[in-house]
Amino acid sequence: xxxxxxxxxxxxxxxxxxxxxxxxxxxxxxxxxxxxxxxxxxxxxxxxxxxxxxxxxxxxxxxxxxxxxxxxxxxxxxxxxxxxxxxxxxxxxxxxxxxxxxxxxxxxxxxxxxxxxxxxxxxxxxxxxxxxxxxxxxxxxxxxxxxxxxxxxxxxxxxxxxxxxxxxxxxxxxxxxxxxxxxxxxxxxxxxxxxxxxxxxxxxxxxxxxxxxxxxxxxxxxxxxxxxxxxxxxxxxxxxxxxxxxxxxxxxxxxxxxxxxxxxxxxxxxxx
Amino acid sequence: xxxxxxxxxxxxxxxxxxxxxxxxxxxxxxxxxxxxxxxxxxxxxxxxxxxxxxxxxxxxxxxxxxxxxxxxxxxxxxxxxxxxxxxxxxxxxxxxxxxxxxxxxxxxxxxxxxxxxxxxxxxxxxxxxxxxxx
Numbered sequence: 001x002x003x004x005x006x007x008x009x010x011x012x013x014x015x016x017x018x019x020x021x022x023x024x025x026x027x028x029x030x031x032x033x034x035x036x037x038x039x040x041x042x043x044x045x046x047x048x049x050x051x052x053x054x055x056x057x058x059x060x061x062x063x064x065x066x067x068x069x070x071x072x073x074x075x076x077x078x079x080x081x082x083x084x085x086x087x088x089x090x091x092x093x094x095x096x097x098x099x100x101x102x103x104x105x106x107x108x109x110x111x112x113x114x115x116x117x118x119x120x121x122x123x124x125x126x127x128x129x130x131x132x133x134x135x136x137x138x139x140x141x142x143x144x145x146x147x148x149x150x151x152x153x154x155x156x157x158x159x160x161x162x163x164x165x166x167x168x169x170x171x172x173x174x175x176x177x178x179x180x181x182x183x184x185x186x187x188x189x190x191x192x193x194x195x196x197x198x199x200x201x202x203x204x205x206x207x208x209x210x211x212x213x214x215x216x217x218x219x220x221x222x223x224x225x226x227x228x229x230x231x232x233x234x235x236x237x238x239x240x241x242x243x244x245x246x247x248x249x250x251x252x253x254x255x256x257x258x259x260x261x262x263x264x265x266x267x268x269x270x271x272x
Numbered sequence: 273x274x275x276x277x278x279x280x281x282x283x284x285x286x287x288x289x290x291x292x293x294x295x296x297x298x299x300x301x302x303x304x305x306x307x308x309x310x311x312x313x314x315x316x317x318x319x320x321x322x323x324x325x326x327x328x329x330x331x332x333x334x335x336x337x338x339x340x341x342x343x344x345x346x347x348x349x350x351x352x353x354x355x356x357x358x359x360x361x362x363x364x365x366x367x368x369x370x371x372x373x374x375x376x377x378x379x380x381x382x383x384x385x386x387x388x389x390x391x392x393x394x395x396x397x398x399x400x401x402x403x404x405x406x
Contacts, residue, residue, distance in 0.1 A: 066281065067277040067278035067281055068278060096281055098285065099278065099281035099282040099284070099285045100278070100279075100281070100282030100285065100286075102282070102285050102286065102289060102290070102345045103285075103289075103345055103346050103347075103348075104285045104288055104289060104310070104345075105289065105310055105313070105314050105345070105346040106288075106306075106309075106310050106313060108281075108284065108285070108288070111277070111280075113277075115277050116277060119277060143302055143305055143306040143309065144298060144299050144302035144303050144305075144306055145299075146297075146298070147296075147297030147298060148297065209305075209309075210305060212302070212305050214309060247316060
């Protein structure tokens with residue numbers, strides 16, 4: 001995504017009306033698995049496409065980090081949805097979601113090992129070969145780490161990006177969550193990542209429970225996450241930033257304020 | 273430890289979804305936190321797919337779902353809710369109606385994924401249902 005899209009929002013059926021009413025909006029994201037590959041595109045998305053808003057399919061169930069090869073049917077679905085939406089790119093996670101035939105129901109962290117890098121690289125290659133557009137990879141928020149990490153987070157991610165040629169979808173809220181839970185410095189990670197590979201960023205809210213910060217997507221975006229958006233933008237402003245909200249939707253006024261805050265923190269024009 | 277990523281991933285998923293022990297070396301407390309968060313997320317997703325079932329349990333929904341799901345990996349929100357609703361029979365009111373309507377519209381043997389019945393079959397079954405509930 002070489003084009004600057006500014007501030008966007010994750011399109012969800014529950015807030016489709018709100019999203020449709022954003023006058024300056026230039027891009028949204030849709031959960032890829034929620035779009036049928038046969039049959040029409042959801043009405044709200046079709047309307048956005050008609051007014052030139054880019055729609056990025058965001059996969060959550062490919063399991064690119066699984067030791068097993070990605071399911072060709074899931075890859076084909078993602079490719080079809082990307083073509084249907086005329087998407088500039090697609091995105092997925094550096095994570096695994098199933099193993100041994102069992103669904104975890106969530107994005108799970110990988111050990112930061114060379115073996116895991118190999119697994120991701122092989123699956124991204126299998127996926128990219130079928131896709132009509134580039135893929136951006138998103139590092140996740142991990143509640144726990146594996147006991148045998150060989151690489152730092154930056155080295156792990158950089159190795160994957162270099163070997164796959166993929167773009168980076170940097171989730172600022174995940175950077176914040178991981179740093180807070182591990183007691184590390186989020187700016188150190190920003191300084192060590194290849195920021196020029198960022199296709200776009202995620203921004204989301206979270207909450208602390210029992211001493212652990214959870215990237216819930218159902219709480220307000222906390223001020224330190226917005227400060228990180230500013231810190232990143234000062235280093236190298238990402239071409240686009242997207243607010244992710246996945247439930248407990250607040251009044252429209254509050255969502256607008258969050259979008260405006262992201263615009264202010266990154267220096268992009270407000271889309272509201 | 274290399275070359276066994278597949279097995280180790282499977283062990284971790286089993287610990288998170290099936291009540292299997294936390295694999296050695298992991299922080300058991302944090303894996304437990306992740307397991308709880310996972311069950312909360314699943315409960316929310318199933319509540320969206322089965323709104324009347326969740327509403328009928330009110331404040332007990334979260335705990336009821338978590339107790340049922342703690343050792344059952346997900347088969348998708350719709351099927352999970354189907355299984356849970358059947359296990360909670362006899363249901364009453366809107367929750368009973370929600371289940372009955374889906375029993376009429378879907379063929380589900382509890383083993384393979386539910387498949388939609390033809391429109392004619394659904395209509396016939398809905399009729400039968402109405403007759404029975406008179």
